[in-house]
Each structure stands twice: as C-alpha cells, then as structure tokens.
Amino acid sequence: DAGITQSPRHKVTETGTPVTLRCHQTENHRYMYWYRQDPGHGLRLIHYSYGVKDTDKGEVSDGYSVSRSKTEDFLLTLESATSSQTSVYFCAISETGLVSTEAFFGQGTRLTVV
Amino acid sequence: QKEVEQNSGPLSVPEGAIASLNCTYSDRGSQSFFWYRQYSGKSPELIMFIYSNGDKEDGRFTAQLNKASQYVSLLIRDSQPSDSATYLCAVRPGNTGKLIFGQGTTLQVKP
16 A cells, blocks of 8 residues: 555644645655545645645645645645535545556545534 | 436346446536446445447446546446445546546346
8 A cells, every 4th residue: 555644544634724734755756736526526735745845736625724844744624614615625646647657546534514 | 417317226236237336527628537336334446447439347346438428337247245335427528637426326126
C-alpha cells in the first residue's frame, strides 16, 4: 500500500470553528490532492498541489484553503466550518501529473459539522 | 455540464453476466482515463487505465476508449458478487495534473 496517512480519521466539530485535516505521504510523490465525497456526487476535487508551495483550485474550492510547506505534508483547512462541509475527505497522491500516472488514496477522514 | 459523467445506477446484473459501465467526458484535450473501484466505507483503488483509442484487457476487465465520441467504458466479464461496488471513472484533462472523477456507478451482482 502507498504510504499515505490522513489525520484525524474522524472529527466532529461545531459550525464556525476552524478545522485542519492533514495528509502525510512517505512516497516522495510530487502531486497531492484533496477530494470530498458525498452521496450522488462521487469524488470532487477541492485543491491540489504540484510541488512545495505550488497549489491550484479544483471544482469545489470555496470555503477551503490548503498549504504545502514540505513534500510530504498537504494540509486542508476549513476556515469556518459549515454544515455543508460535512463529508468524507480523501487525500490522494500521484508521482507525476503525466497522463499515465495513477493516484493512490488515503483512508479518508469523516468530518461532521454540527 | 460536469466534466465527467456516469450513470449513478444501481446497475444490477446476475452472477456470471457481463457488466457494462459507461463514462463520458467533456474536455477533448483529456489524455488518460482511469477506472477505480470503491467498496462501501473504503478508499478507491485503481482497476486499470487507458489512453489509446480501442480496447485494453486485464483479466476479466476490459476498458474501451473512443476519443471521437468522448466515451470510455469498462466491461466486467463473468461478474461475481465480490464485484459489487461503486465504480468511478476518472479523467486527466489536458496537462493540468488534475484528476477529475465522475459521480460513480453502483454495481450489484446478484448470486
């Protein structure tokens, strides 16, 4: 299994509080992704990173920010959590962004905003 | 229009039948296409990828790509109850490094 660790695995937080999810990899892969998964929507890309300090928006980036200060860590922050951000969050890594390169997924983080 | 579209299903097939899963995409610059399988409560895992027009076979799985029609499919032969899962189509559009997923198709294989 690819060395990807997401933390925490489960979190319950209150509306309006900040939340940070962490993705840690031991594969030295260049690309890292954050997705959210909701029933009927599949996986939707929030943000991705193509190197240290290099990030870009995905399909559903509003309300989320990311940071990557080291190759191995990619942080997703909800500045002020809302109930609509209740979801399962997956981190993925990819060695490159080239066409034939697959992505490997972490175990997921279940976030509940009450 | 979503960049990648799949019929959410559920698609129900009897054991031993061929399951056919379909996916369309909107970006003509898309170069590679992936099929992931996701069991309930688990992470997605790669089944196969394809980037040339035509068919690509791997065991009981065949991926088919038609870039002119912007269409990619996954055939599962001799379907087994253990194939029951959600199948996610993913596309790398152009050279952005993004990986965009469809909403997934739930497959149920009945004994």
